[in-house]
Amino acid sequence: MLKNYALAILISFLFQGTAFAQTPCENGMAGIYPCNDYDLMSNLPISTLATTLGTEEGSDIWGWTDPLNGKEYAIVGTTNSTAFVDVSDPLNPIFLGRIETANGNTSFWRDVKVYNNYAFIVADSVGDHGMQVFDLTILRNGVDADLTYDGAQVIRYTGDGGAGDLVIGSCHNIVINESEGMAYLVGCGSANGGGPIFVDITNPTNPTTLGDYTTAGYTHDAQVVTYNGPDTDHTGKQIYIGSNGNTDKVVILDVTNKANVLPINSFTYPQTAYAHQGWFTEDQRYFVLGDEVDEQSFGNNTRTLVFDMIDLDADFSNTALLNTYMGPTLAIDHNGYVKGDKFYLANYRAGMRVLDVPTLISSNNTASEIGYFDTYPSSNSANFNGAWSIYPYFASGNIIISDIERGLFVVRQSNTLSTIQYDETGSFSLSPNPTSSVSVIKSNSNSKINSVQIYNILGQKVYENNNINTNEFVLPVNNYAKGLFLIKINHSKTKKLVIK
Template sequence: MRSSVVGSIVVIFLLCGSAFSQSNGVTLIGHLDQPHGISPQGTKYSSCWGWVAPDGKEYALIAVYTGTSIIDLNGDSLREVAFIPGPTSSYIWREMKTYKHYAYIVSEGGSGVQIVDLSGLPDTAILVKEFIFTDTLTGRDIARSHTVTLADGYLYLNGSANWSPSGVVIFSLRNDPTNPAYVGEYGPTYIHDSYVRNDTLYAAAIFSSGGLYIANVRDKANPVELGRISYAGSGTHNAWASVDGKYAFTTDEIGSTAHNIKVWALDSLPNSFQVAEYSADPTAITHNVHGRGNYLYVAHYKAGMRVVDVLDPPIPAEVGFYDTYEPFPDPVFGGYAGCWGVYPYFPSGKWIGSDMQTGLYVCTFSGLVPRRRPQLLEPPDSAVNTLSKFRWSSAADQAEDPHYYDLHIVGNGVDTVFTTRDTSIVPPQFIPIDAGGEFSWFVIVRDEFTEVSSIDTFHFTVAPNAVGEENRMPNEYSLYQNYPNPFNSTTVISFQLPVESWVTMKVYNVIGNEVQTLLNNKRLQPGTHHVTFDASMVSSGIYFYRLTSPKFTSTKKLVLIR
């Protein structure tokens, strides 16, 4: 049994060689127990999350009783490199997520959302502000939130007190990550936690057998309910979705139902049905579940950190675990103890867990293959007039570890981004590169939660006679044919604006139903712009894309093939 660690006593180690502790595919490589105070219930830690710097260095964020501790995972030993004090409350609850180089931290303590700049790590992390949103018409405010969700540049606050019915309140971070802008809300009932992928919100309603609400949030000012999974005795704590979106995974922390993971088929929304369930130990509560590729990573309270293979979701199979929990002499609130949270998204292949009594655990898992930083291949550095193709090395297998590449081309006032799942792009002929310019290019590999840059940044030069008039500042509106066309999965749509414009771009099927919104009334500067249409979840066929601005409307056809 581990002894109690209090005050300034620190237990810290990184294991190597034969000292590694392994449990069925999961290997413990580090542990840090460095508390900042103890709650009235005797707990020291709650949630955890991660952040990856553009250079690939990895950091853990772990909630402690009096704030948030930031841990450097890159050296020979784990070490706290920053601490952000935060409000305390009667309980230990504190949750955080990251976006770009910022962390967003919420608690029941009443200071709103703490926005923390992580760009100075490992030297420093700075509390930028404490954001409290107030509705001047009603007097409501969001000073307390139970959990926080981040997806695609939008902040979702869940279970916010004094914001009846404490559903999900949505803010945009896209224009200014330090000043969240209110855009809408979804509040069928109290929402304990949520998960968002693309335009779909999965909202866990923990109280009164609320179950799981599923909503379309493409228009975040007007979410549309797609269905609800309601089951007797539910206490739905959090939820995730399979890679293809055909299944949902829920955890139940309270209620009379089994406190396990339930698997739900979503093929026939608004109807759904349970197809499977998983628990490592029926006496241990499942708390949080997160997915990466075909695996679920589970914070299973007294059963520790668990990994479940869901390649075939109706047949979940445990493939690894590390049990962080041992009986502990401190008083424990209501029998809840052990692993609170997990974070499996580090490109290195590490994943972390936070134990309420014993702190941070750093592990590897045999099925979690490290993601490599891309190497730039073509055109070579210092190339001249070579723009036929941009090519780079693969970061990981797309089937095992889904991700995107963003190709950035910068120089002479140009800042253009192309997005693809492939490792090469043939740019359109009208790429906006002025004659005689010097440019640089690099690649960002990203997924839902991390962004890491390529190892190098290359440069190239375009001679005056290599670029024609079509690449200069446009003097009229134009919508170009997508490239490539026909296409498989992703294609680039480009257009030109002669003046600053508010632009909307949508994709429709042949009967006029909207398939996807690519730009939603976005203000853009004059010049040439590129938008990627990701059709990985769309059926083969003929579609139409339409560009609309106050002074221009144009529609073109595209063909998706598999």
């Protein structure tokens, strides 16, 4: 076992070495990747994350923050496994290990969500996969001895013989409403026609099926919230909003009582092709939806639809669709999530696009896009490559992206450090900048250089000298990794330095 552990540690360090270190977004590029206001922290290739097949692909992604120590982890779905990566240091992500797919079934559609320090994983078109349950606190142990979590570490739930004896096998998606401890399995194929299956996960190691709902038809993806939006008739209820794929509609259900689901509403929209996935704004007033196939079917640019949900019971036939935003490229939209006033969209070949929610819901929304990071630099055409999904909810501000061909990306908005303030003005210059070796601070006035601190992009101080009294100072950056650093002079002036 010690030999295996040592080998795993070595392999993990090698995998760390394949991660591309931080590359700032400068003049519209972060290395080979087009960008706007988002820096590349690191990238782990799909060949590291997935069991080698030769046809590895990435799919869904989610994140977990350890409540014990605040460490952040990426959970990445692949064709044949689910990979776990410590991204607490986003410049040096550590691949910890993976869970192999159940019964050796390969799937290009694997989905994962988190509840109460457990990961819940489903896969589509794989027969009897079921729902895998994994205790995420195991990740505190570091790199797994053989890079594979198995045996008693992974619970496989295929039903419990109750609630109509539903068998859970292949499912396209899993939705979790954390406030009620409930998983909603959707797109489960022959099990029930693809409508939601309700699984109580308040005891994560002992899930219990409570039933299902088939009347609304197949759901491709959904969101379930404990409602606190503007329609006070539904305050406190468990509200399900499902994107029903090629049935071309969105359904709203009251799923508070799993034995008596109440339909509230359903609606469609112009040029429907495949109602794929959507997300409420944080006030639950608006619903932001993507249709996955309209770009190919109708030849339009990326289309994002905004619906006004002020009254969940209203006649939506003419009034629900508030705005339509057309993106700058032909790329297909996929999963999108709201955090605060930003909508983070996985836009396949156009990578991650960031939209400003207040602008998105305004009458003149052409300026909605406020940033992007393109993980697929060779093309923005309407094809199924590139960014599959995004997790923007880490407290650190780091964002993780799963790319079908290129694996895990960790990105971060430029100039977001909270520990120090930027100040590019003043009486000091910094050159050369960018640099690959040395850079010199020079005083452009009678002011002396008295102190220098160097910070990395995370706001961590990596150098300090408070005993300087000169007009020129050579920065000791020869051994620093490539990326963006902040140079603080005399505790007052801050300048950016790029090491290339």
